[in-house]
Amino acid sequence: MAVKSNELAHLHEMLLKMASLVETAIKNSVKSLVDRDSGLAIHVIENDKEINSYDVKIDEECIRLLALKQPMGKDLRFITTAMKITTDLERIADNAVNIAERAVELNREPVLKPYIDIPHMSRIAQGMVLDTINAFVNEDTSLAKEVIIRDDEVDDLNRAVCEELMEMMIRDPSTITRVVKVTYVSKYLERIADHATNIAEDVIYMVKGKIIRHMEPGSL
Amino acid sequence: MAVKSNELAHLHEMLLKMASLVETAIKNSVKSLVDRDSGLAIHVIENDKEINSYDVKIDEECIRLLALKQPMGKDLRFITTAMKITTDLERIADNAVNIAERAVELNREPVLKPYIDIPHMSRIAQGMVLDTINAFVNEDTSLAKEVIIRDDEVDDLNRAVCEELMEMMIRDPSTITRVVKVTYVSKYLERIADHATNIAEDVIYMVKGKIIRHMEPGSL
Secondary structure, eight states, X not given: OOOOHHHHHHHHHHHHHHHHHHHHHHHHHHHHHHTTOHHHHHHHHHHHHHXXXXXXXXXXXXXXXXXXHOOOHHHHHHHHHHHHHHHHHHHHHHHHHHHHHHHHHHHTSOOOSOOSHHHHHHHHHHHHHHHHHHHHHTTOHHHHHHHHHXXXXXXXXXXXXXXXXXXXXXXXXXXXXXXXXXXXXXXXXXXXXXXXXXXXXXXXXXXHSOOOTTOOGGGO | OOOXXXXXXHHHHHHHHXXXXXXXXXXXHHHHHHTTOHHHHHHHHHHHHHHHHHHHHHHHHHHHHHHHHOOOHHHHHHHHHHHHHHHHXXXXXXXXXXXXXXXXXHHTSOOOOOOOXXXXXXXXXXXXXXXXXXXXXXXXXXXXXXXXXXXHHHHHHHHHHHHHHHHHHHHOGGGHHHHHHHHHHHHHHHHHHHHHHHHHHHHHHHHHSOXXXXXXXXGO
16 A cells, blocks of 8 residues: 555654754754853753654654555655664754753863864754755755765864864863863764764665665765 | 564574674774784774675665565564664674774773773673674563663763773873773763663564653663
8 A cells, every 4th residue: 555645744744843853952952062051951951852752753653654554665665764764863862962961061160162163063963964854855865965975074073173172181181071071072963973974875775775874985 | 464484583593693793893892902902903893894784684684574575563563673773783883893993093002001891891782782682583571671771880880981081181191192092982882782772672662562762761
């Protein structure tokens, strides 16, 4: 039985809503660090429940469609991809919660230095998350490939941030406990970009019916 | 159409084989650090290709069974769970590769101190990975619940390791670049345990038909 277009639209809608909540969580977690706003950080931590409820709802809807409609071909791939995407989105939100937790700790201590690269990484990662979901909804493999390429930029920024922070610790060991927490934030953002990349790879699979995970970048 | 028992057995077999490769990867990555054996670390990095090929093979087999057999009820949940498990196993292996990469870097530098808690964390994490897959194959929710509880132990060890390492850096700033890498190893192991916990939660869902992700531990 074919999956009805309104059922697919409902899945689209839930994924877009979840992605928008996740994007806001990333943005606010980094904002809570940059603006030293622990209230906002706690807001991010509390809002994670709503994101988790979307994870469960989307999964249940996918299982329901698989059971009732027994879809084939592209509909089948669409639904199994949606199940994979919701797992990645949920884990991205967990990383935003981790950033918010570090922000609460860092906001209690003296300012280190203005954050420049971290908000930059965050903006790229947020864009990657929104674009992967748009790529999914519009079956846009070019956009998905673009997202995969942007991951390298985040990796490079993470490396630069970690090196700079390492030097800061060596120069002034009194900063160590704070600086280590900032390196964690940088790594959480890098992992968010990795999850977005996983989603982009799944979108390409869904459209082309070919699993591109674990391929060399040149063969995309 | 019901999925044939030999088809399910074949999926079991592939997942058990993949889990065994992943467990070996974790074990060898930590061994390469403890024994300062960079050859073994490179072996772990190279073997990741085989694990990735299982990820693709299992996913393709699951999609094939969903399309051809259009399974219902527990068979359906078994197959969608297998797809989620292979994603987590593959990411666990990525973390083992990350540990091996840090080992190669650390093995080039002077010894810090004997590793005690990290091999301990690794043994717990390895056991969690094997037990979750056994729980899956034997539909053993008690074992899955045990795995979830063991995650707290890994979290506590990670916290203790990171605190100890922080003190080491403050005492002797010449160790900073090395020590930061060891904190990453500890966090990779913690993440491996998190992935095993995700698998255990999916196994409980598969058997009970109830999504327990995002529930409070007391309500398990």
